[in-house]
Amino acid sequence: MAQSIEAVIESDESICIEAGTGTGKTFGYLVPALKAWYLHDKKIIVSTGTKNLQDQLFYRDLPNMRDALSVSPKIALLKGRNNYLCTYRMDQSLDSGQFQSRSMVDTLAKVKSWSSQTQSGDLTQCKDLSDNDPLWPYVTSTNDNCLGVECPDFADCYVAKARQKATTADVVVVNHHLLLADMVLKDDGFGELLPDADTVIVDEAHQLTDIAHSFYGQRLTSRQLMELCRDTELEALTTAKDDRQLSVAVRRVEGAVNEVRLEFGESGRKVNWQLIATTALQAKLKDLEKEVTALCERLERHASRSKGLDSCHRRCEESLQTLSLFNSTFSPSNDEKAYPAVRWVETYRNGFAVLETPLNVSESFSRSRNEHAAKSWVFTSATLTQADDFSLFKKELGLEKAKDLVLPSPFDYASQAILHIPRGLPDPRDRTYVEKWQAQVLPLIEANPGGTFVLFTSYAALNKVKDLWQEKLHDKKVFAQGELPKNELIEQFREKGDAVLLATSSFWEGVDVKGMALSLVVIDKLPFSAPDEPLIEAKIQAARKSGKNPFFDIQIPEAIISLKQGAGRLIRDYNDSGVLVLCDPRLIANKYGQTFLKSLPPMKRTREQNVVIEFLSSLNQVIDNND
Ligand code: SF4
Structure with a gap:
């Protein structure tokens, strides 16, 4: 290499x-x-x-x-600007005193105190600020709100210093x-x-x-708009107190954003723009465009009063441009042919994003x-x-x-690992599938003296199995994704040594647990992307139009990469041993299964449960010998 x-x-x-x-x-x-x-x-x-x-x-x-x-x-380390403390915004937030909770005020005071000791300003090293603390946007900058060379704190700016260090x-x-x-x-x-x-x-x-x-695409998020509103308010407090209408315009944009979010419905959806465009939603989006236009006009009057308000005006104009683009495309437009992209919407618990993503x-x-x-x-x-x-x-x-x-990996997969595809399981679309595969996997977990990862392709299956196993697996600790932050969950899983961890996509890669703490990896289904996800759906349609077979040209190759990542969690070292269980019977029943199997490391294969149990039980001796 x-x-x-x-x-x-x-x-x-x-x-x-x-x-x-x-x-x-x-x-x-x-x-x-x-x-x-x-x-x-x-x-x-x-x-x-x-x-x-x-x-x-x-x-x-x-x-x-x-x-x-x-x-x-x-050597230099450069992270995204949202990792570095922005002293200008921190001080602006302290001055404004506008926070949703007492704990945010306390955390801000701790960040302020930390700021006098840090050299790098890298907030990931500030122990008092957890990954998901709501304070992050108040003490970091974005491309949109950074004042750059016109910032009063520019000489000591951590982002600028990190970039300067990188240039040399x-x-x-x-x-x-x-x-x-x-x-x-x-x-x-x-x-x-x-x-x-x-x-x-x-x-x-x-x-x-x-x-x-x-x-290479475009996006507008409710968060962008809400941050624009907040920054406008903060800037107005110091430089445009005399214009009460500015505050009114901000409130109206916030209200319109919330209305649109309500209209989008449940969270966790990814939907094609054309499919979600009900008359009611179109009306709400038009209202939002109207309110953003009004805010833009208001900001234009004050743009010359400060760099901050000028920047808010520019951001407002950009948001308006993107919003107008999306609002103008409720009916299928010709430019989609000229520029093959998919327009779609993603909803979160408290927000939404409208996106245009190129297919290629x-x-x-x-x-x-x-x-x-x-x-x-x-x-x-x-x-x-x-x-x-x-x-x-x-x-x-x-x-x-x-x-x-x-x-290829230098590990001796043939002697270190077994690949097991259980017998007699129905097609994954069968409603008894989860019930049946978990019943076959349970004895393997019980026989495994080490730890077990179960990688799921859906939260629904994860939750179902979690409920079943928390009742049945009395001797093992069962962890599930979401109970703790990812790093902490993996740390506790590793420390237990024989625990079971149930997880979905974000655990399929980048997790490194060596030794007996992970000796069994179970994958519930072949990880095909959901064909109704807007980007996948659009790619499939485009492939069909150009005479290709989207299943073989897009879905299988992408699923192979994901499967290889998931399977790669098992053997991490020369001394590791373990079993990979792929529950999906399509690996055997369908011809394309061979393409998946050929892409995996050369493990010994068996369909016999007793062979697997014997192998796992023999790992007990590895532990005894190591003791
Ligand atoms: S230059 Fe930008 S990132 Fe740096 S302190 Fe000023 S606003 Fe913050």
Whole structure:
């Protein structure tokens, strides 16, 4: 891997590398990256999927590799601006005193006190501010509300300092959202978030396509509008107190946003724009447009009074533009043919988003890459291929000309793991399916001396099984997703050693539990995306129109990547042993099942429950011997 990347960096080319679990992927790209810096003064950007992985790279892997190679490049960690304290907004919030609860006031006081000690302003290090604290938007900035060089706090701004540090670094660690924001902004010619680099290394690259879809599209959220209202109020308190009508206009926008949210109905929906457009909803959206227009007009009068009000005016105009675009497209429009995108709505408990997502990002991503300073690109992940074939990944991102390399995992799957597909289960659409598979899996969990992950494709099935097993599994602790924050849940699961964890999509990847604390992974169904999700539905229709078979060309390849991620939770180390149970009988009954099975590591296979129980029971001896 290191040699291939070295060659690609030298020749200004691109490469896609699937590196199986245990290959040492991180060191495989860090070594040639640091060598390229040392020998040729090349600047490197490393982008990864999550903040946790960024921290791991920056605080552990990069320093280790730097020490091992006895080199000393300047390294920098750059997160999205919403991770850094914005002192301007913090002070503005303190002055306003407008909070929904006493606890927000207390937390704000703690953040203020922390702000006098922090060097980086990275709020993820502030112990008093939890991940889901409602205070976050009050103490962080967005692209929309940041005042930039005109901010009175600019000289000490943490976002500006972090970016400044990144511009002088040799290796910068970022995440995919930041990388894409930088590429898209460059694309629009607005400005640069990241320093120029010679090489970009994208780790966890299988996540890039989905993130790219959201960056090359458009969206307007109720949160954007509510934040605009709040920022207008805060700015008005200091610079436009004399205009009471501004406050009235803000209240009316807030009211109209709430009305639209009510009209959208239950939360957790993703619906095509055309399907949701009832007459009542159209009327509410038109009302919202009218109120946003009124606020825009009001703000225009005050825009020259402060940078803050000017920025609110600009944001209001942008929101209005997007809203008008959506309101003008209730009837199918011709431009959808010219620009293949899907317009849709997502509802949350207290809000909504209206979105326009392009069906294809390959051209946009290629254009952004061509305009980027970096001439060599590395895309790597443990899951980029379907049976060693990179076609889908390359096609989606316009990487057809990139080289590729598959590096299988060095683990001895044939002796470390068993793949079990239970016998006699009905088709997953059968209403007795959940009841039947859980009954077959229960004896395996009881025989397993270690921990068990059960990965679900739906919350409905998770809740059903949770109720059943909390009654039946007396000797094991059963955890379920949502009971605790993800990291804490995994930590407690790991500590228990023989617990059962029931979880859905966000646990299918990025979870690393080594040893006997995870020796059984159960997957309830093949993870096909819901065909009625607007983006999937639109892709399916587009594939049909162009004479393709959407099931084989889109749904199966995407499900294979997800299945590989889920299955990858089991064997994390040379000493790990365990069983992967795939309950879905379509793996055997349908011809396409072979495509899935061929994409999985070469585990020994059995359909016999007693063989699995025997294998799991034998793991007891592993524990005894280790003791
Ligand atoms: S420049 Fe932007 S992020 Fe920095 S303190 Fe000012 S408003 Fe906040």
